[in-house]
Amino acid sequence: MVTTIARKDLQLLFRDGRLPWAGGVVLVLLATALLVGWERRAEISTERAAAQLLDYDDWVAQPERHPHNAAHQGMHVFKPDPALSVLDPGIDPYVGSTIWLRAHLQSELTFMPAQDATGLQRFGELSPAWVLQILGPLLVIVLGFDAFSSERELGTLRQTLSLGITSRQLFLGKALGQAMAVGVLLGPAAVIAALATFAGSGAAIGDIAARLGWLFLGYSLYVAAAVFIVLAVSAIVRSSRLALVALLGIWIATTLLAPRAASDLSRVWYPSPTRLAFNAALGADMGHVAEEVWQENFGLSTQWSPELPLDKWGLALQVDDHAGYGVMDRHFAELWDTFAAQQRAQEWLGLVAPVLAVRAFSMGVAATDFSHYRDFSLAAERHRRVLQDVVSADLVKNADPRGTGHFDYRAGTDLWQHVPPFQYTPPSVAWAVGHTMRSFGVLLATLLASLAAALFAVSARRAA
Amino acid sequence: MLRTLLLVARQEARLLLADRTLWIISALFVAIVGYGLFNGVKQAALKETALASVLQAQMRGEQTRRALLGRILHEGALPDPFANPADPSVMGGGYGGRYAYMPISPLAPLAFGQSDIRPDYYKVTNRSKINFLYDTEIENPWNLLSGHFDLSFVIVYLFPLLIFALSYNFLSAEREHGTLKMLLSQGIALPHLVAGKIAVRAAVLLAWAVIVPLVAVTILRPEARSAEYLGPLASWCAFVVAYAAIWFALAFTVNALGRSSATNALILIGAWIVCVLILPVVLNVVVSVASPVPSRTELATRTRLVTGEALTRYATLLSTDYQYVDNPELSRPQNGRIAIAGRMRGSYLMERDVDEQLEGLLDAFNRQLAGQQQLISRYGAISPAIVAYEGLTAVAGTGVRRHLQFQRQIDEFHRRWCTFFDPKIQEGIAISEADLDSMPAFVSNEEDRSVMRTSVVTGLLQLLVPAIALALFGGWRLRRYSVV
Numbered sequence: 012m013v014t015t016i017a018r019k020d021l022q023l024l025f026r027d028g029r030l031p032w033a034g035g036v037v038l039v040l041l042a043t044a045l046l047v048g049w050e051r052r053a054e055i056s057t058e059r060a061a062a063q064l065l066d067y068d069d070w071v072a073q074p075e076r077h078p079h080n081a082a083h084q085g086m087h088v089f090k091p092d093p094a095l096s097v098l099d100p101g102i103d104p105y106v107g108s109t110i111w112l113r114a115h116l117q118s119e120l121t122f123m124p125a126q127d128a129t130g131l132q133r134f135g136e137l138s139p140a141w142v143l144q145i146l147g148p149l150l151v152i153v154l155g156f157d158a159f160s161s162e163r164e165l166g167t168l169r170q171t172l173s174l175g176i177t178s179r180q181l182f183l184g185k186a187l188g189q190a191m192a193v194g195v196l197l198g199p200a201a202v203i204a205a206l207a208t209f210a211g212s213g214a215a216i217g218d219i220a221a222r223l224g225w226l227f228l229g230y231s232l233y234v235a236a237a238v239f240i241v242l243a244v245s246a247i248v249r250s251s252r253l254a255l256v257a258l259l260g261i262w263i264a265t266t267l268l269a270p271r272a273a274s275d276l277s278r279v280w281y282p283s284p285t286r287l288a289f290n291a292a293l294g295a296d297m298g299h300v301a302e303e304v305w306q307e308n309f310g311l312s313t314q315w316s317p318e319l320p321l322d323k324w325g326l327a328l329q330v331d332d333h334a335g336y337g338v339m340d341r342h343f344a345e346l347w348d349t350f351a352a353q354q355r356a357q358e359w360l361g362l363v364a365p366v367l368a369v370r371a372f373s374m375g376v377a378a379t380d381f382s383h384y385r386d387f388s389l390a391a392e393r394h395r396r397v398l399q400d401v402v403s404a405d406l407v408k409n410a411d412p413r414g415t416g417h418f419d420y421r422a423g424t425d426l427w428q429h430v431p432p433f434q435y436t437p438p439s440v441a442w443a444v445g446h447t448m449r450s451f452g453v454l455l456a457t458l459l460a461s462l463a464a465a466l467f468a469v470s471a472r473r474a475a
Numbered sequence: 476m477l478r479t480l481l482l483v484a485r486q487e488a489r490l491l492l493a494d495r496t497l498w499i500i501s502a503l504f505v506a507i508v509g510y511g512l513f514n515g516v517k518q519a520a521l522k523e524t525a526l527a528s529v530l531q532a533q534m535r536g537e538q539t540r541r542a543l544l545g546r547i548l549h550e551g552a553l554p555d556p557f558a559n560p561a562d563p564s565v566m567g568g569g570y571g572g573r574y575a576y577m578p579i580s581p582l583a584p585l586a587f588g589q590s591d592i593r594p595d596y597y598k599v600t601n602r603s604k605i606n607f608l609y610d611t612e613i614e615n616p617w618n619l620l621s622g623h624f625d626l627s628f629v630i631v632y633l634f635p636l637l638i639f640a641l642s643y644n645f646l647s648a649e650r651e652h653g654t655l656k657m658l659l660s661q662g663i664a665l666p667h668l669v670a671g672k673i674a675v676r677a678a679v680l681l682a683w684a685v686i687v688p689l690v691a692v693t694i695l696r697p698e699a700r701s702a703e704y705l706g707p708l709a710s711w712c713a714f715v716v717a718y719a720a721i722w723f724a725l726a727f728t729v730n731a732l733g734r735s736s737a738t739n740a741l742i743l744i745g746a747w748i749v750c751v752l753i754l755p756v757v758l759n760v761v762v763s764v765a766s767p768v769p770s771r772t773e774l775a776t777r778t779r780l781v782t783g784e785a786l787t788r789y790a791t792l793l794s795t796d797y798q799y800v801d802n803p804e805l806s807r808p809q810n811g812r813i814a815i816a817g818r819m820r821g822s823y824l825m826e827r828d829v830d831e832q833l834e835g836l837l838d839a840f841n842r843q844l845a846g847q848q849q850l851i852s853r854y855g856a857i858s859p860a861i862v863a864y865e866g867l868t869a870v871a872g873t874g875v876r877r878h879l880q881f882q883r884q885i886d887e888f889h890r891r892w893c894t895f896f897d898p899k900i901q902e903g904i905a906i907s908e909a910d911l912d913s914m915p916a917f918v919s920n921e922e923d924r925s926v927m928r929t930s931v932v933t934g935l936l937q938l939l940v941p942a943i944a945l946a947l948f949g950g951w952r953l954r955r956y957s958v959v
Contacts, residue, residue, distance in 0.1 A: 105616035122771040134755035252737040274618035
């Protein structure tokens with residue numbers, strides 16, 4: 012019986028043109044988004060991989076020069092583009108992808124793509140994730156807002172129930188019908204998206220498949236929750252018109268208003284510093300620590316004062332660098348922890364606005380969320396320190412004994428080769444999924460709550 | 476005719492007030508307008524405080540440097556080699572660098588625009604621009620992705636929805652309730668009835684959308700009251716009114732089609748989804764494909780290559796040792812001249828070459844972005860939301876165009892700065908006290924008013940022409956409107 016109801020609903024949706032039309036628009040957008048993402052990744056990933064290789068080759072092949080000069084030129088590292096960025100670019104438009112590893116200071120990711128875009132960027136980034144997260148629930152609303160109410164208006168609900176069908180059976184049939192309608196549209200789209208993700212990606216097939224599986228699960232929970240909410244409203248509200256208005260209101264409030272309000276709230280709860288305040292605090296702490304270590308090691312109160320003999324410059328560089336590491340670690344960790352806390356708060360707000368939870372989950376699994384950027388930034392900084400340490404150790408050993416000839420000293424390929432190439436292994440699926448468990452839990456809770464609401468609504472409201 | 480209109484309007488106002496709809500919608504609208512404004516005012520204040528403290532720090536620094544230079548020149552003080560105000564290679568660099576800044580517009584609270592990703596100030600030194608041009612504000616990327624709840628969001632996204640809530644059924648409901656026949660039998664012409672109904676709704680909503688922000692901005696930002704900002708404030712109001720006009724025209728036309736209230740609501744929401752949600756996102760992709768910016772990866776690679784070449788070119792200079800360690804006296808100017816450390820000169824020349832060689836590529840980024848902006852000015856008319864967003868942010872002084880103009884000024888200031896220090900570094904001429912007064916200072920220039928005016932007029936036309944066309948079509952349909 013349940014499947015009969017589902018089949019009937021599906022047929023109706025086909026006949027009144029809603030499924031072909033509304034679904035068609037969503038599919039066209041999905042296809043466009045996929046194509047755009049695929050093109051972008053194809054271009055970016057080969058370019059970055061090539062640039063990374065070239066960068067190291069150039070480092071090793073550089074002519075003989077003073078190691079500190081070489082460290083000033085430094086190296087560039089490029090964040091590899093994850094395979095699933097085709098589906099969900101996550102925070103990509105708002106963070107850079109390149110880090111210039113140079114002497115003295117921890118560098119940050121530069122070249123934010125949003126800086127190379129116009130104000131239209133702020134309307135959203137066309138990606139399959141955006142289409143599913145924002146337009147997905149709308150599609151469900153368009154398909155299902157009158158699932159119960161129209162039957163009530165036409166009087167067929169009374170007839171159906173008089174046949175001995177329980178309201179729960181009816182609900183299951185309706186839910187299945189909606190799921191089939193969405194499935195007919197998104198099923199093939201998911202297969203094409205999966206193929207597009209595999210094609211042209213150098214990552215391991217197992218890794219991609221696992222991520223795709225999780226992503227599929229996450230979006231299924233999201234869409235299912237939307238279906239239950241739509242059915243609940245359709246069952247409880249008097250007319251189809253009211254149901255539609257109520258559902259559109261909920262959709263606008265939860266997908267468009269809530270994310271903005273939530274980010275405001277999270278900033279109130281966990282304020283992040285301005286660039287000015289951050290740099291000032293970092294600079295002040297660096298200064299204090301430097302003062303201490305310079306006093307302790309060289310008996311000097313100012314850095315690089317004329318009283319520091321040239322045969323101590325290499326050592327001073329090493330001491331100075333090492334003193335800064337802890338300070339930078341502390342300041343950046345504090346900043347990034349604030350970002351993480353802001354996101355965490357917003358994921359919990361996903362209980363009210365599920366789009367926040369699915370967004371966090373989706374970009375986490377796609378490896379385009381902040382935790383992945385943080386991991387990359389840390390790896391890059393570790394590499395910068397390796398470079399610094401190799402250079403400083405060499406200066407202590409070879410330049411310092413030369414006294415006044417300090418900057419005359421030149422090192423060659425032997426030293427350059429001591430710095431290993433930057434090899435970054437992005438976190439595994441297990442790591443990514445582990446980091447998204449909170450948002451997954453929130454999604455699951457939303458699903459259960461919406462299911463309960465739907466069941467309650469269906470049993471509370473009979474055919475009247 | 477006017478009397479009939481007034482009569483209809485008064486009656487309509489009475490009905491709406493009794494219905495409570497107007498109260499609810501007004502309360503909701505004022506609340507979100509207020510919240511959007513609150514966020515905008517907070518952001519603008521934050522930016523202003525930051526800019527003020529940067530400029531204050533610069534002033535303090537300059538006083539310290541001036542005092543130190545005086546002590547060096549007149550009292551024979553011995554400066555730190557890397558904090559030596561007499562040494563042009565140090566003063567032209569990070570130690571003496573000056574800020575280029577974009578003043579926060581008094582209308583900034585009206586739209587966040589680009590203010591959360593593009594800084595309003597950069598410290599300009601004689602190093603290559605690549606060193607400072609890509610600084611960003613600190614903001615959680617997740618929050619940037621979400622966007623801000625500012626007044627432009629309220630106007631562009633939510634205002635049309637409130638217009639719909641009041642107008643989706645202003646004619647269809649009368650017909651469905653059977654009251655339309657009654658009204659028209661009183662000798663009121665249908666166009667008068669429609670005009671009266673729309674006038675009341677538009678008056679109420681526009682009063683909230685225009686007056687609340689105007690009052691708030693002129694009270695909280697007294698500079699906005701000056702004659703200079705009268706034009707921009709009027710333009711801002713005109714954009715809000717023109718944007719409302721197009722949505723009211725749509726609601727009118729949809730009602731004139733004579734469908735049911737439910738269908739009207741669906742058509743209006745559908746149009747909103749297409750215009751506000753879908754078209755801007757799609758046009759963003761189109762302009763980035765049509766006027767693509769060069770690759771940032773390539774910029775990184777080129778930077779490394781030209782830096783490497785410059786290191787080799789100036790290897791001899793860079794290999795010289797700091798003489799001041801053995802001879803601290805060298806840090807003090809003698810007869811207007813000073814010994815510039817070879818390494819300092821080498822570093823400067825290196826940066827100069829890197830800047831020259833990257834210039835073309837860096838320009839290409841701004842050129843392509845300006846190209847995208849131009850495409851939007853031309854094709855943004857496909858969606859009123861795009862035109863309104865662009866217009867509102869431009870008038871508020873937080874749009875891309877003003878930032879691009881600022882970048883051009885930075886370029887120019889950087890050139891002036893380098894030109895001032897170049898001969899001094901090359902020839903070892905010490906910085907004198909007179910030089911401190913003649914050092915290039917950044918003067919911010921706003922973009923040409925005629926450019927702004929043209930863009931405002933174009934934007935308004937892009938909103939008003941379709942609004943009038945829609946209204947004419949609606950009027951034509953209204954003549955064939957069946958009241959039963």
